[in-house]
Amino acid sequence: xxxxxxxxxxxxxxxxxxxxxxxxxxxxxxxxxxxxxxxxxxxxxxxxxxxxxxxxxxxxxxxxxxxxxxxxxxxxxxxxxxxxxxxxxxxxxxxxxxxxxxxxxxxxxxxxxxxxxxxxxxxxxxxxxxxxxxxxxxxxxxxxxxxxxxxxxxxxxxxxxxxxxxxxxxxxxxxxxxxxxxxxxxxxxxxxxxxxxxxxxxxxxxxxxxxxxx
Amino acid sequence: xxxxxxxxxxxxxxxxxxxxxxxxxxxxxxxxxxxxxxxxxxxxxxxxxxxxxxxxxxxxxxxxxxxxxxxxxxxxxxxxxxxxxxxxxxxxxxxxxxxxxxxxxxxxxxxxxxxxxxxxxxxxxxxxxxxxxxxxxxxxxxxxxxxxxxxxxxxxxxxxxxxxxxxxxxxxxxxxxxxxxxxxxxxxxxxxxxxxxxxxxxxxxxxxxxxxxx
DNA sequence: TAGATTGTTAATCGATTAACAATC
DNA sequence: TAGATTGTTAATCGATTAACAATC
Numbered sequence: 001x002x003x004x005x006x007x008x009x010x011x012x013x014x015x016x017x018x019x020x021x022x023x024x025x026x027x028x029x030x031x032x033x034x035x036x037x038x039x040x041x042x043x044x045x046x047x048x049x050x051x052x053x054x055x056x057x058x059x060x061x062x063x064x065x066x067x068x069x070x071x072x073x074x075x076x077x078x079x080x081x082x083x084x085x086x087x088x089x090x091x092x093x094x095x096x097x098x099x100x101x102x103x104x105x106x107x108x109x110x111x112x113x114x115x116x117x118x119x120x121x122x123x124x125x126x127x128x129x130x131x132x133x134x135x136x137x138x139x140x141x142x143x144x145x146x147x148x149x150x151x152x153x154x155x156x157x158x159x160x161x162x163x164x165x166x167x168x169x170x171x172x173x174x175x176x177x178x179x180x181x182x183x184x185x186x187x188x189x190x191x192x193x194x195x196x197x198x199x200x201x202x203x204x205x206x207x208x209x210x211x212x213x214x
Numbered sequence: 215x216x217x218x219x220x221x222x223x224x225x226x227x228x229x230x231x232x233x234x235x236x237x238x239x240x241x242x243x244x245x246x247x248x249x250x251x252x253x254x255x256x257x258x259x260x261x262x263x264x265x266x267x268x269x270x271x272x273x274x275x276x277x278x279x280x281x282x283x284x285x286x287x288x289x290x291x292x293x294x295x296x297x298x299x300x301x302x303x304x305x306x307x308x309x310x311x312x313x314x315x316x317x318x319x320x321x322x323x324x325x326x327x328x329x330x331x332x333x334x335x336x337x338x339x340x341x342x343x344x345x346x347x348x349x350x351x352x353x354x355x356x357x358x359x360x361x362x363x364x365x366x367x368x369x370x371x372x373x374x375x376x377x378x379x380x381x382x383x384x385x386x387x388x389x390x391x392x393x394x395x396x397x398x399x400x401x402x403x404x405x406x407x408x409x410x411x412x413x414x415x416x417x418x419x420x421x422x423x424x425x426x427x428x
Numbered sequence: 429t430a431g432a433t434t435g436t437t438a439a440t441c442g443a444t445t446a447a448c449a450a451t452c
Numbered sequence: 453t454a455g456a457t458t459g460t461t462a463a464t465c466g467a468t469t470a471a472c473a474a475t476c
Contacts, residue, residue, distance in 0.1 A: 015412035097311030198229035206404035
């Protein structure tokens with residue numbers, strides 16, 4: 001399968017397109033031009049056309065883009081119809097909230113197990129997913145072959161757990177631990193680091209700049 | 215106060231520097247050169263020197279950077295010692311987890327109130343912060359003058375709440391709602407959108423690309 | 429057809445990297 | 453001092469924007 005590599009700024013914008021097109025679809029908008037969409041989204045029409053053309057010609061000259069067709073196409077590109085089997089590690093505050101709050105199936109994931117090192121949590125259920133002890137993870141992975149893991153564990157545990165999970169066949173990591181997961185020299189492993197704390201600190205910077213502006 | 219505007223890629227890297235320098239400090243590393251740090255962080259020495267020099271000359275020729283001095287300086291730039299009064303709106307799964315999981319004081323924030331529209335939640339406490347009814351927010355803001363708000367509310371509520379909060383003097387928004395908060399034409403308001411779902415979808419894209427690579 | 433709007437090439441802008449003189 | 457490494461300028465690279473011919 002020869003595909004041109006898409007740049008990361010483009011990929012990061014795709015979910016946003018998907019979201020805005022979903023809104024438009026809800027409002028029964030049938031067609032939209034790159035210019036109209038650019039005004040709604042606060043970017044340039046040029047950029048939208050460039051971005052979309054990375055994946056093919058979704059539009060039609062003189063007409064624009066069909067909202068629901070385009071949304072569907074972007075959804076396919078993002079793989080929202082996949083059912084990537086996913087496990088979540090760490091049933092603390094954040095882990096529980098992610099398990100409950102995120103609509104995994106809608107984004108191409110299927111949450112099939114939650115793991116924690118605290119035996120007291122074992123046996124419970126979080127949004128209908130069983131919480132198992134971390135020691136069961138090898139057996140579980142051999143049996144169910146998950147491809148993706150959500151890491152909601154402390155920094156100290158992250159490095160160790162990650163290498164175990166890679167050995168067990170995990171290919172994708174959604175990392176919330178306060179640790180920079182980096183897998184060099186292996187294109188088959190994909191990592192998205194979230195770093196809520198970093199995000200909060202950029203807000204701190206901006207807020208202090210804004211407050212001290214005058 | 216004349217300050218050159220720092221570009222957003224630089225600002226987004228600052229918390230990461232801060233984190234790595236913290237690790238080094240823990241390991242009792244006294245000094246580090248831009249080259250050594252670049253290897254640890256997976257970026258170029260040039261970039262590190264460029265980034266740091268946006269804020270002043272923290273290094274010393276022939277020596278490098280003093281780890282703990284540099285960390286402290288970056289912390290000051292990021293405003294980690296501020297005590298920006300902050301409220302959190304929406305005591306659902308995510309709101310509760312954020313309130314419990316994030317160490318606000320360590321990042322320059324002080325969480326002073328949590329608000330929810332559900333009367334059943336009113337009167338409870340989440341990590342020692344009172345949960346109040348959303349109708350109390352005006353009184354509360356007038357009394358305590360918070361400057362920052364964390365939004366953990368559904369998309370439908372976001373737009374309305376935001377404009378109310380702006381009217382009540384909120385200057386910074388950490389937005390977790392599935393809605394793109396954009397404040398145009400007002401530099402005094404700062405927004406950081408988190409969009410966990412978008413993040414998950416970029417993982418979906420990467421994962422599907424990786425899995426279909428061969 | 430004429431008008432609108434895309435797809436795509438070319439120009440610009442900004443961010444990253446390289447190079448090196450200054451200096452500890 | 454000599455060696456190391458910064459601060460900073462210049463070169464490169466990539467991403468965004470502008471322009472316009474193609475075409476619905």
